[in-house]
Amino acid sequence: MPHLIPEITYPSPRRILMRRTRAHKGFLIGAAVLLMISATALLAPALAPFDPYHQDLSRRMIPPVWHATGGWEHPLGTDNLGRDYLSRLVYGARISLLIGGAAMLISGIIGTTLGVAAGYFGGRVDMVVGFLITARLSMPVVLVALAVVALVGGSLNVIIWVLGLLIWDRFAVVMRASTQQLRGMDYVNAAKVIGCSTLRILGSEILPNVLNNLIVVATLEIAHAILLEAALSFLGMGVQPPLPSWGLMVAEGKEFMFFSPWVIVIPGTVLSLLVLAINLIGDGIRDITAPEGRA
């Protein structure tokens, strides 16, 4: 009688993750918005109805389509130089995503290296890294970034490097704490005992197990870098005109905002939406991979 007891099958870990992902509304919304904005950035040349740099002074400050005087030719209107707002917005997505991603990579490499080293080796290394983190946190990010960009000049490269070198602190803090928890695990000790090199232990025992936390911090830092770039550009010391950065668009629209609020509301809203989407994804990944309750 072989089949008396029904076979009990457990869902695979991947299955569980998929189920949690599908049930997490915030994550899904964030992912959808981010996908849309990324697709817009990639397909910018195809999607933008006009050249984002083309000025037409006879078509200045046309309001968007939902205004009485707006029209479908320029769905989001034009700016004070007669450039199509929708086209500038579409190309602006490239700048935000590029700077956010690149600055996150730089700060991620610095912060993860420092944090994992501090957490794994402890002792003096930990003290030095802890000291570096405190010193870094004491320096006002916006002020220092502004000053450096103003002195060096605001090219995309400079902004990426300045931001990348400034915002590694959260990577270091989180990676240090995560690594500390793993250091005493049996499988790490086992790897030590069978003679694995330190590099191998870090690479194949520690890193895969801190990856979830790393991804969460990485998404939050992309959002952080995007906000900082927008602030720098808004203050006139980030991305330089005529590049269509969303922060810069708000700055350029500022003097017209009393009569035409949409010139700042449109880029400001899109910027908030992008950051919101990325944050939702970050929070979502944390909930999905570690559902022990949100902090």
Add this chain to the structure above:
Amino acid sequence: MLAYTLKRLLVAALVAATVSFMSFLLLKLTGDPAAALAGESATESQIAFVREQYGLDKPLLVQYAHWIARALQGDFGESPYFKQPVSAIIGGRLGVTLTLGGCALVFAVALAIPLGVLAAVRPNSWIDRLALTISVLGQAMPSFFFGLALIIVFGVMLRTLPISGSDTWRHFILPAIALGYYATPAFMRLTRSGMIEVLASDYIRTARAKGLRPASVLFKHALRNAIIPVVSLAAVQFGFMLGGSLVIETVFAINGVGFLGYQSIARSDLPMVQAIVLMVSMFYVVLTFFADLLNAFLDPRIRVH
């Protein structure tokens, strides 16, 4: 406690020294300050003169030692733009920035703690969701955009509040909201998680079992314990706000240290920029030092580590 205090003091002093050197170095290495000071149309000999005048031709460490020795006595040199001592100008603006930071902190705490407590008492209720929404939005909206949106709504559409300057207390309302809103999520999350943890503890069960009024349990027993980490977060956030107030002060044209910093960067007023970077950093170092002490005082377990 004394050993702990001394240890923290040593670390704070080391951090202060490192940060001062870094902020000094950063602005030295990122360009020729003499050329920046002399202006765009300056000739070689004019630049050389400026370099000598400000001691920029000496070795870096000598320049740093010279600068920090005088800075410790409150002398940051003379601003080439104002033709006045840097410390006098900053001193005149400090009050405005501290007032703004203080108002922002009060706003953040007054919004975050009640919401955090309510969210913890009823997890997953509509109020918890509202608190979560506020905190998620607060992290997503760029501060300059939020500030401008406040100006459009309250200054232009409703015409209820002044939108620039710092003459009366009403001038501080909008900027304080714009600046404080960003600290709200951190306070709210910390209050919520702290309250949830405390409410599940044995002494709260005991207090309830004794038949104390729910409000008394909530505020006297639970909140008092949950609020300890919030106090030190407030110190840290205040430090961040002094740095972050640059954007808000610029948006609202408030004549504080942040706006001064922004203007000084724009006009290459190097002694001023260095002094402001140093001052904001030192504020942060001092604030976190006191926050650590306060934490250790309230929670003896920390002292041992």
